[in-house]
Amino acid sequence: xxxxxxxxxxxxxxxxxxxxxxxxxxxxxxxxxxxxxxxxxxxxxxxxxxxxxxxxxxxxxxxxxxxxxxxxxxxxxxxxxxxxxxxxxxxxxxxxxxxxxxxxxxxxxxxxxxxxxxxxxxxxxxxxxxxxxxxx
Numbered sequence: 509x510x511x512x513x514x515x516x517x518x519x520x521x522x523x524x525x526x527x528x529x530x531x532x533x534x535x536x537x538x539x540x541x542x543x544x545x546x547x548x549x550x551x552x553x554x555x556x557x558x559x560x561x562x563x564x565x566x567x568x569x570x571x572x573x574x575x576x577x578x579x580x581x582x583x584x585x586x587x588x589x590x591x592x593x594x595x596x597x598x599x600x601x602x603x604x605x606x607x608x609x610x611x612x613x614x615x616x617x618x619x620x621x622x623x624x625x626x627x628x629x630x631x632x633x634x635x636x637x638x639x640x641x642x643x644x
Contacts, residue, residue, distance in 0.1 A: 528596035528614060530632040532589045532621060538629050540586065548583035550576040550629060576629070581606070585620055589630065595621060 534540075537553040554572040556562045564570050578586055584605060588598045595617050603613035624630045 526596075527618065528599065529594050530634050531591065531594055532598075532624075532630045532632055533591050534589055535629055535631055542583075546580060546583065548578040548586055550578065550586075552576070552627075552629060576627070582620070585617070591633075595632075 535552070539551045539553075541549045541551070543549055552574045554574065556565045556572065561572065581602075584602060585598065588601055593601075596614070599613040599617040600610065602608075602617065603610050606613070608616075621630070621632070625632065
């Protein structure tokens with residue numbers, strides 16, 4: 509039996525050479541609300557569980573969800589996500605705002621991005637130029 513090599517699609521493509529060139533986007537099922545004192549509350553809508561959950565959602569509009577609170581630094585990161593800024597740009601802005609070193613902020617942005625992606629709150633978009641490892 510002969511096996512063919514797998515074709516790479518966008519989900520399995522090689523990561524860009526510089527991950528800080530990726531653009532973060534808020535996941536479509538996540539909503540943000542600012543509370544008193546500048547805290548940020550995130551609400552992530554969850555899909556219904558089973559037929560009873562689907563019935564309740566369809567007829568009563570009750571949606572299961574997770575609530576998360578972000579502190580001042582997490583809220584500052586979240587507010588910089590606009591679908592156009594790269595992670596590198598966000599790290600630079602936060603480095604100036606919090607008066608930290610550029611490299612320290614890049615590392616912190618990468619770790620926090622990983623955390624938000626693991627929880628399903630954001631997704632990263634990699635453009636064609638970054639997939640090839642080239643910068644414009």
